[in-house]
Amino acid sequence: xxxxxxxxxxxxxxxxxxxxxxxxxxxxxxxxxxxxxxxxxxxxxxxxxxxxxxxxxxxxxxxxxxxxxxxxxxxxxxxxxxxxxxxxxxxxxxxxxxxxxxxxxxxxxxxxxxxxxxxxxxxxxxxxxxxxxxxxxxxxxxxxxxxxxxxxxxxxxxxxxxxxxxxxxxxxxxxxxxxxxxxxxxxxxxxxxxxxxxxxxxxxxxxxxxxxxxxxxxxxxxxxxxxxxxxxxxxxxxxxxxxxxxxxxxxxxxxxxxxxx
Amino acid sequence: xxxxxxxxxxxxxxxxxxxxxxxxxxxxxxxxxxxxxxxxxxxxxxxxxxxxxxxxxxxxxxxxxxxxxxxxxxxxxxxxxxxxxxxxxxxxxxxxxxxxxxxxxxxxxxxxxxxxxxxxxxxxxxxxxxxxxxxxxxxxxxxxxxxxxxxxxxxxxxxxxxxxxxxxxxxxxxxxxxxxxxxxxxxxxxxxxxxxxxxxxxxxxxxxxxxxxxxxxxxxxxxxxxxx
Numbered sequence: 310x311x312x313x314x315x316x317x318x319x320x321x322x323x324x325x326x327x328x329x330x331x332x333x334x335x336x337x338x339x340x341x342x343x344x345x346x347x348x349x350x351x352x353x354x355x356x357x358x359x360x361x362x363x364x365x366x367x368x369x370x371x372x373x374x375x376x377x378x379x380x381x382x383x384x385x386x387x388x389x390x391x392x393x394x395x396x397x398x399x400x401x402x403x404x405x406x407x408x409x410x411x412x413x414x415x416x417x418x419x420x421x422x423x424x425x426x427x428x429x430x431x432x433x434x435x436x437x438x439x440x441x442x443x444x445x446x447x448x449x450x451x452x453x454x455x456x457x458x459x460x461x462x463x464x465x466x467x468x469x470x471x472x473x474x475x476x477x478x479x480x481x482x483x484x485x486x487x488x489x490x491x492x493x494x495x496x497x498x499x500x501x502x503x504x505x506x507x508x509x510x511x512x513x514x515x516x517x518x519x520x521x522x523x524x525x526x527x528x529x530x531x532x533x534x535x536x537x538x539x540x541x542x543x544x545x546x547x548x549x550x551x552x553x554x555x556x557x558x559x560x561x562x563x564x565x566x567x568x569x570x
Numbered sequence: 571x572x573x574x575x576x577x578x579x580x581x582x583x584x585x586x587x588x589x590x591x592x593x594x595x596x597x598x599x600x601x602x603x604x605x606x607x608x609x610x611x612x613x614x615x616x617x618x619x620x621x622x623x624x625x626x627x628x629x630x631x632x633x634x635x636x637x638x639x640x641x642x643x644x645x646x647x648x649x650x651x652x653x654x655x656x657x658x659x660x661x662x663x664x665x666x667x668x669x670x671x672x673x674x675x676x677x678x679x680x681x682x683x684x685x686x687x688x689x690x691x692x693x694x695x696x697x698x699x700x701x702x703x704x705x706x707x708x709x710x711x712x713x714x715x716x717x718x719x720x721x722x723x724x725x726x727x728x729x730x731x732x733x734x735x736x737x738x739x740x741x742x743x744x745x746x747x748x749x750x751x752x753x754x755x756x757x758x759x760x761x762x763x764x765x766x767x768x769x770x771x772x773x774x775x776x777x778x779x780x781x782x783x784x785x786x787x788x789x790x791x792x793x794x795x796x797x798x
Contacts, residue, residue, distance in 0.1 A: 462650035466705070469613055469644035470663035470712060471636040480653065557635045558615055 366428045373428040378415075378435050382407045385443035393450035395563040396551050403446055406543045407439060410536045414438050423528045434529055437508070441533045442540035449489045449541040450548065456481040457552050464559050474553040482545055489541035497534055506530060571716070571748055572612065577621035580607050581772040584621070594742060594749045596763035596780055598756070600795060603769040605752040606647075609718050612750060613642040640667060643714030647721045649701035651693040656684075656704050659693050663712040670711075678707040682737050699730035706737065710745075717742070719751040723758065731758070738762060756796065760784055768792050 326348045333340040365373040386404040393399045415435060418424040424431060457464070460481060467477035500506060501523075508529050512522035551569065552560055560566045572589040581604035589595055597605045610616045611623060614635055623630045630638060640663070651659050660678050664670035676686040682703035688696075693704060702722055709717065719738075723731035735758060742749050742762070753759050759766060759780055766780035770791050776783055787793040 462646060462648050463652060465615060466644075466646060466650040466708075467652070467662070469615060469639055469646075470708065471640045471666045472662075473636060473666075476666065556614060556617060556631075558617065 362428075362432065365432065368428065370426050370428055370431075374426070374431050374435075377428070377432050378411060378439070381436055381439045382411060385439050389443045389447040389450070392447040393454065393548065395567045396450070396548050397567070397569065399450070399548065402544060402547045403443075406446065406540055406547075407442055410442055410539055410543075411435060411439055414532050414536055418528070418532070433508075434532075437529055438532055438536045442536045445489055445493075445537040445540040446544045449485055449545050452488045453481060453485045453545055453549060456484050461559070461561065468557060468559060474550055474557055478549045478552070482549055485545045486541055489545075490538055493534055493537050497530065500526075500530060571626060573624040573627075574611075575622045575624070577611065577618045577623060579611060579616055579618045579620075580604065582608055582611075582618075583772045585772075585774060586621075587767065587774060587777060589748065589750065592746055592748055594762060594764045595751070596759040596766045597750060597752045597769060598754065598759055598766065598795075599769035602771075604772040605769055606720050608769070609644070609720050609750060609752055612716065612718055613639045613644055615644070636666070640712045641714055642716045642718060643709040643712055644718040645702075645706055645709050645720065645722045647724055649698075649705035651696075651701055651704060651708075654693060655689065656691050656693055656696070657689045659704055659708050660689075660711050662708060667712075674711065678711050681710055681741055682707045683733070697730075699726055699733065702726060702730075702734055703737065706734070706741075710741070714747070716748045716750070719749065719753075721752050721754065724754060731755075735761060756784060768795070 326344065330341055330344050332338070333344060361377075365377050367373075368376075382404065385407055386400055389403045390400040415431065418431075418434070419426055424434060463480065464477050468474075501509075506526050506529075509519075509522045509526035512525055513519055517525075551566060554560060554565075554569055560569060571591045571593075574585050574587050577585045581602065585608070597608060599605060607616065611618060612630075614630055614633075617631065625633065625638070625642075652662060656679075657675055660675055661670045664674070675689050679686050679688055684700065684703050684707070688700075688704075693701070696704065702725075706722070722738075723734050726734065738749075739762060741747070749762070751759075751762065753762075763780045766776070766778060766783045767774050768776040768783065768789075768791070775789055776787070776792050778788075783792065784796060787796060
């Protein structure tokens with residue numbers, strides 16, 4: 310049976326928007342505009358992507374897949390760069406990281422016959438990998454900046470003892486990676502026990518046997534886990550050195566970091 | 571030993587002065603005068619935007635930066651200990667240069683009047699005074715020739731500050747170190763220093779023997795600072 314949600318049923322979803330909207334109004338949270346705008350924007354985006362996917366799924370795989378994946382990577386890189394826009398070349402690092410990760414993951418899927426090279430399989434699964442990698446890179450950048458601020462004294466102490474930037478920042482890198490990876494490790498630990506993952510739920514609702522749905526979910530969960538780890542590691546290890554200049558001096562203001570040569 | 575020629579950086583304006591070997595120099599003055607900024611120029615944690623700094627006749631910019639920092643040790647206002655044990659902290663510097671030997675730990679802790687049993691203590695669990703002593707031992711572990719101190723006792727109570735001063739007095743004498751220390755405490759300056767540099771708004775406006783400066787100030791600014 311193919312699940313069908315009527316347009317009237319969809320309209321009832323406004324109730325789910327009305328609840329946080331009333332809470333915001335009642336407690337004067339000042340979020341009403343944001344909630345309304347995000348709900349409308351999200352709905353429009355989803356419908357737009359729905360129509361675009363229908364169009365892409367009809368295209369030849371060799372055209373539709375690279376086209377859509379390129380768009381997804383560009384949008385993800387633009388979005389993630391906002392978390393570290395004062396860091397020189399951050400956009401290019403994110404872009405390169407996402408391309409390498411997506412190509413590696415996709416190659417593994419195809420090489421071991423986990424996924425068929427069709428837009429309807431590759432695009433949604435790649436979207437999950439790229440989206441999660443984007444979030445991991447953004448979180449890692451944000452966390453790293455905070456760690457550099459909070460550990461300013463320790464960094465100065467380490468440098469003054471003769472440490473080079475890479476050893477002085479070891480603690481920062483560790484803390485950043487820890488923070489970026491722990492939610493994923495926790496999620497993987499409780500997968501299926503606390504919540505049924507989205508993809509698996511979707512497949513089961515779509516009539517696929519639970520065991521088959523689990524196999525797909527394992528492919529995507531483990532792919533996401535490794536790409537998130539790689540993304541956080543790649544961006545942290547590539548960007549920490551921009552907090553220092555070539556004389557092993559700590560750059561303490563955004564302006565100094567942005568203007569370094 | 572150190573020579574500053576027309577050095578400007580941040581709040582510092584066109585500073586020229588020299589520091590001789592084994593001198594004990596006290597940098598003091600009102601907040602925002604640029605004392606800590608000046609201190610960080612000695613070991614190249616900052617570089618001047620104008621002018622030159624020479625160490626034994628050679629521009630500090632020509633020294634390999636890590637080797638320079640090993641020679642010019644710095645103790646900060648806050649201990650900023652690294653996570654781990656006291657030993658992890660003390661051997662941090664020497665390990666970078668492949669010079670650590672385990673028996674050094676006991677000697678270094680003795681220098682700062684801490685029992686050798688502290689070696690395996692968690693650095694986070696120490697008191698403020700103990701942390702600052704470990705920080706001092708950590709800097710001394712690199713066997714520096716010049717010791718820079720940025721208000722190392724300002725966050726400590728009177729008694730603990732005095733104990734750290736005792737340590738410093740003995741250490742500087744025994745190791746024949748050159749010392750440059752930022753302080754707000756004039757008694758401390760009188761006790762530990764033999765020369766004073768009084769700074770206001772990025773400039774050195776008095777330079778002389780500390781005891782004479784404090785008893786017979788030559789500028790209104792210093793006289794006011796002493797009164798306050």
